[in-house]
Amino acid sequence: MTEKLTIQDIARLAGVSVSTVSRVLNNRPDVDAATRKRVLHVMDEQGYVPNQAATNLAGGRSKIIGVAVTSLTWPFIPEIIRGIMIPTLRWQIIPEILRGVTETVGKTQYELMLYSINQPRDHSEVMRRILATKLISGLLVILPGPANKDLLKLYERGVPVVLIDDQSRHTQIPWVGTDNRHGAYMAVQHLIKLGHTRIGHIRGLYECSQERYLGYLDALEEAGIAADLQLVQQGDFEVASGREGAAALFGLANPPTAIFAANDLMAYGAMTTAEHYNLRIPEDVAIVGFDDIPFSAHVNPSLTTVRQPFYEMGEQAVQLLLSLVESSSPGARKSVFSLPSSQQRQKTIRVELASELKVRESCGAYLSDHLSSTAEISGS
Amino acid sequence: MTEKLTIQDIARLAGVSVSTVSRVLNNRPDVDAATRKRVLHVMDEQGYVPNQAATNLAGGRSKIIGVAVTSLTWPFIPEIIRGIMIPTLRWQIIPEILRGVTETVGKTQYELMLYSINQPRDHSEVMRRILATKLISGLLVILPGPANKDLLKLYERGVPVVLIDDQSRHTQIPWVGTDNRHGAYMAVQHLIKLGHTRIGHIRGLYECSQERYLGYLDALEEAGIAADLQLVQQGDFEVASGREGAAALFGLANPPTAIFAANDLMAYGAMTTAEHYNLRIPEDVAIVGFDDIPFSAHVNPSLTTVRQPFYEMGEQAVQLLLSLVESSSPGARKSVFSLPSSQQRQKTIRVELASELKVRESCGAYLSDHLSSTAEISGS
DNA sequence: CTGTTAGCGCTTTCAA
DNA sequence: TTGAAAGCGCTAACAG
Numbered sequence: 001m002t003e004k005l006t007i008q009d010i011a012r013l014a015g016v017s018v019s020t021v022s023r024v025l026n027n028r029p030d031v032d033a034a035t036r037k038r039v040l041h042v043m044d045e046q047g048y049v050p051n052q053a054a055t056n057l058a059g060g061r062s063k064i065i066g067v068a069v070t071s072l073t074w075p076f077i078p079e080i081i082r083g084i085m086i087p088t089l090r091w092q093i094i095p096e097i098l099r100g101v102t103e104t105v106g107k108t109q110y111e112l113m114l115y116s117i118n119q120p121r122d123h124s125e126v127m128r129r130i131l132a133t134k135l136i137s138g139l140l141v142i143l144p145g146p147a148n149k150d151l152l153k154l155y156e157r158g159v160p161v162v163l164i165d166d167q168s169r170h171t172q173i174p175w176v177g178t179d180n181r182h183g184a185y186m187a188v189q190h191l192i193k194l195g196h197t198r199i200g201h202i203r204g205l206y207e208c209s210q211e212r213y214l215g216y217l218d219a220l221e222e223a224g225i226a227a228d229l230q231l232v233q234q235g236d237f238e239v240a241s242g243r244e245g246a247a248a249l250f251g252l253a254n255p256p257t258a259i260f261a262a263n264d265l266m267a268y269g270a271m272t273t274a275e276h277y278n279l280r281i282p283e284d285v286a287i288v289g290f291d292d293i294p295f296s297a298h299v300n301p302s303l304t305t306v307r308q309p310f311y312e313m314g315e316q317a318v319q320l321l322l323s324l325v326e327s328s329s330p331g332a333r334k335s336v337f338s339l340p341s342s343q344q345r346q347k348t349i350r351v352e353l354a355s356e357l358k359v360r361e362s363c364g365a366y367l368s369d370h371l372s373s374t375a376e377i378s379g380s
Numbered sequence: 381m382t383e384k385l386t387i388q389d390i391a392r393l394a395g396v397s398v399s400t401v402s403r404v405l406n407n408r409p410d411v412d413a414a415t416r417k418r419v420l421h422v423m424d425e426q427g428y429v430p431n432q433a434a435t436n437l438a439g440g441r442s443k444i445i446g447v448a449v450t451s452l453t454w455p456f457i458p459e460i461i462r463g464i465m466i467p468t469l470r471w472q473i474i475p476e477i478l479r480g481v482t483e484t485v486g487k488t489q490y491e492l493m494l495y496s497i498n499q500p501r502d503h504s505e506v507m508r509r510i511l512a513t514k515l516i517s518g519l520l521v522i523l524p525g526p527a528n529k530d531l532l533k534l535y536e537r538g539v540p541v542v543l544i545d546d547q548s549r550h551t552q553i554p555w556v557g558t559d560n561r562h563g564a565y566m567a568v569q570h571l572i573k574l575g576h577t578r579i580g581h582i583r584g585l586y587e588c589s590q591e592r593y594l595g596y597l598d599a600l601e602e603a604g605i606a607a608d609l610q611l612v613q614q615g616d617f618e619v620a621s622g623r624e625g626a627a628a629l630f631g632l633a634n635p636p637t638a639i640f641a642a643n644d645l646m647a648y649g650a651m652t653t654a655e656h657y658n659l660r661i662p663e664d665v666a667i668v669g670f671d672d673i674p675f676s677a678h679v680n681p682s683l684t685t686v687r688q689p690f691y692e693m694g695e696q697a698v699q700l701l702l703s704l705v706e707s708s709s710p711g712a713r714k715s716v717f718s719l720p721s722s723q724q725r726q727k728t729i730r731v732e733l734a735s736e737l738k739v740r741e742s743c744g745a746y747l748s749d750h751l752s753s754t755a756e757i758s759g760s
Numbered sequence: 761c762t763g764t765t766a767g768c769g770c771t772t773t774c775a776a
Numbered sequence: 777t778t779g780a781a782a783g784c785g786c787t788a789a790c791a792g
Contacts, residue, residue, distance in 0.1 A: 004785095006784095006785055006786085007785065007786060007787095008785080008786095016762080016763085017762065017763045017764080018763090018785090018786080018787090019762075019763065019764080019765095019787080019788080020761090020762060020763075021786095022786065022787060022788085023761095023762085025786090025787095026787085030761060030762090031761070031762085032761060032762085035761085035762085049512035049513060050785080050786075051437070051513075051514060051784085051785050051786070052436075052513045052514065052515050053433055053436035053437040053442065053514070053515075053784080053785080053786090054437050054768090054784065054785030054786040054787090055785080055786055055787080056432075056433030056436070056437075056768090056786090057431070057433040057434050057436075057437045057768045057769065057770085057784085057785080057786070057787090058767080058768055058785075058786040058787040058788080059768085059786075059787055059788085060768070060787090062433065064493075064515075067494070071475070071478075071479050071482070072452075072475035072478070072479075073475045073476050073479045091471070091475075095451070095452035095453045095471075096453050098451075098452070098496070099451050099452075099453045099496070099498055102451070102494070102496035102498055103496075103498050106496070106498070106502070106505075111493055111509070111513065111515060112493065112494045112495075112496075113444075113491055113492065113493055113494070114447070114482070114492045114493070114494035115492075116478070116479070116482035116483075116486070116492075118479055118482055118483050118486070122486070125486075129491070132429035133429065133432045133491065134431060134432065134433070135432050135433075135444075135491060384769095386768095386769055386770085387769065387770060388769080388770095396778080396779090397778065397779045397780075398769090398770080398771090398779090398780095399771080399772080399778075399779060399780080399781095400777090400778060400779075401770095402770065402771060402772085403771095403777095403778090405770090405771095406771085410777060410778090411777075411778085412777060412778085415777085415778085430769080430770075431768085431769050431770070433768080433769080433770090434768065434769035434770040434771090434784090435769080435770055435771080436770090436784090437768085437769080437770075437771090437784050437785065437786085438769075438770040438771040438772080438783080438784055439770075439771055439772090439784085440771090440784075
């Protein structure tokens with residue numbers, strides 16, 4: 001049915017001009033309520049859907065946003081930690097962000113163009129295509145990493161771009177991520193509440209690690225504990241560096257009784273090292289991570305960590321991007337983030353979502369009152 | 381640079397009409413060689429890229445294909461098998477297929493629209509959007525499962541559709557998958573060569589399982605071994621059914637010395653059951669699976685299995701889809717699969733890619749000559 | 761608040 | 777083999 005139904009047909013059936021139908025379509029305020037209702041009714045009745053190609057051509061902008069993602073299968077370097085195979089970090093993060101993105105976009109009129117970065121060199125190639133085809137009116141970038149020179153170029157060309165969980169912040173591009181500093185603060189504060197005073201920290205890379213480090217210091221300072229630089233090791237977010245960092249800490253004359261690792265992967269490494277040193281977790285050493293990747297609930301003992309709201313990050317990023325897209329359009333309608341468009345290029349937009357402390361076994365919180373069984377892992 | 385460059389500009393610079401430029405753009409044969417060269421040169425020099433929106437509107441078809449994928453995070457039901465946490469099957473399959481798809485599309489002029497099926501009911505909603513917006517000129521569907529009624533509707537409406545690894549075959553829609561029967565045949569033949577004569581089989585669901593079952597029978601017949609129906613158990617592709625099927629087999633008065641499971645997940649289940657029965661693998665019972673998901677190289681003992689070429693499936697599916705798209709267009713150019721368009725709606729198109737036997741530890745092939753170490757798993 | 765009027769940049773007959 | 781001309785379906789001034 002309804003082989004092809006144009007705006008002309010709707011106009012005729014509703015007894016108005018095409019421009020009026022167009023106004024209704026674009027939700028313009030300057031339409032008589034009764035007229036609008038009538039038009040909407042006809043559209044609904046006929047099952048009218050505007051032709052996107054025509055809309056794009058005439059309007060100069062599309063109802064399509066792009067999402068650039070790195071390939072999940074590149075590289076696939078699993079590590080086996082404490083009996084569990086851990087896929088690369090992005091396997092655990094990206095699908096969840098993507099679900100937030102797709103579900104949110106699904107609720108709008110927009111469609112999603114997929115730009116998969118399968119190889120490092122794809123980056124600039126994708127940007128070239130985006131610019132050339134002019135198919136999308138905004139771009140979402142998941143986990144861009146350090147290679148965002150091309151993104152900046154895109155952004156400066158006027159394409160709205162939103163970074164999700166970028167690792168560096170020295171860019172003007174709008175950004176959605178987690179409140180790293182406060183999350184870290186909560187984690188360390190929790191360890192302090194459990195009675196720890198010598199708390200080691202294994203740092204990661206990039207800006208977010210600096211934030212997490214600051215959160216660590218915040219908690220120490222609040223408790224009046226002097227920061228001891230010996231207790232801070234530099235890692236690189238990989239499991240191995242967690243092992244090494246923990247080894248350095250356990251080798252100290254006065255080793256820490258708790259370790260806060262800047263991500264879960266390094267926390268797993270620290271767990272492994274603790275085992276080598278015959279330290280029980282959490283009795284002899286408490287361990288806390290950051291991220292709450294799916295596997296953290298299943299290691300043994302299960303890992304206390306700070307949850308990053310990946311789904312919500314995708315969700316918020318879409319909303320932010322759409323607001324930027326729509327406010328940069330001629331007939332700009334009010335948007336979720338109603339920043340005056342004058343501000344948008346002036347100040348950096350950063351959305352920091354709240355993180356959440358997930359208390360599990362590895363911090364020893366349950367030791368004092370009731371010892372919870374490690375049943376979480378006995379799934380098979 | 382080159383803020384906006386239209387076909388008009390190229391025509392003027394090359395001293396020809398717009399229609400000639402259009403002909404060159406669309407690779408029409410009826411253009412003078414010299415003229416074509418000149419036009420191409422100007423386009424190249426100016427860095428001209430056609431406006432997709434205009435192309436779509438005028439041509440009635442786009443250079444965009446869609447890919448419908450089920451969400452990776454829905455549902456996330458990990459199982460822990462032999463010390464390794466196994467994410468849901470699709471986590472291991474879809475990313476690889478998707479890599480094949482995106483890399484192949486990346487080499488063409490086409491872009492990829494992402495339709496994520498986050499919830500079962502999304503299926504028909506997505507089809508509605510596809511039909512309504514007319515944005516894509518073909519659809520790739522990954523692992524559609526049984527819910528392909530909507531797909532058939534789409535297909536019958538004239539949208540080219542290609543199914544990747546669909547589980548049922550009772551549809552007219554073009555399909556790309558694996559040569560299940562021959563793969564199974566190779567697996568069982570291999571067990572027979574190792575001296576096994578009582579070989580159990582745990583079936584899965586859907587058409588592909590029937591194929592694999594036929595391959596199992598083929599190998600038995602070839603070796604002159606009478607099929608024993610007691611040795612065939614029905615499973616459902618999940619780990620638990622592998623456990624149960626194996627338990628039924630081991631409980632027989634005359635149990636099998638080898639088991640061919642219709643997928644790797646059920647093979648893992650069979651391994652677990654063998655352990656419960658104090659049967660060593662492969663000394664007491666050989667186990668072979670089907671799929672070669674990434675984890676199969678890492679279980680202990682590593683699993684001998686039949687590799688499905690997921691990357692290639694994505695690759696071939698794109699090529700098939702594009703050939704269908706382009707041959708259904710007015711100015712149909714020669715395509716990879718140059719099926720006369722008359723045939724395309726008449727006969728079912730099925731592309732069966734070759735599977736490959738991956739011999740690892742669980743079948744015992746190495747027992748006779750040299751005992752390979754189980755070092756594959758000592759990654760940590 | 762509403763209608764009229766030009767296009768958006770490309771494809772595609774139809775003639776030449 | 778090429779060019780002229782008429783749209784594809786929608787948006788966006790500009791008048792009214």
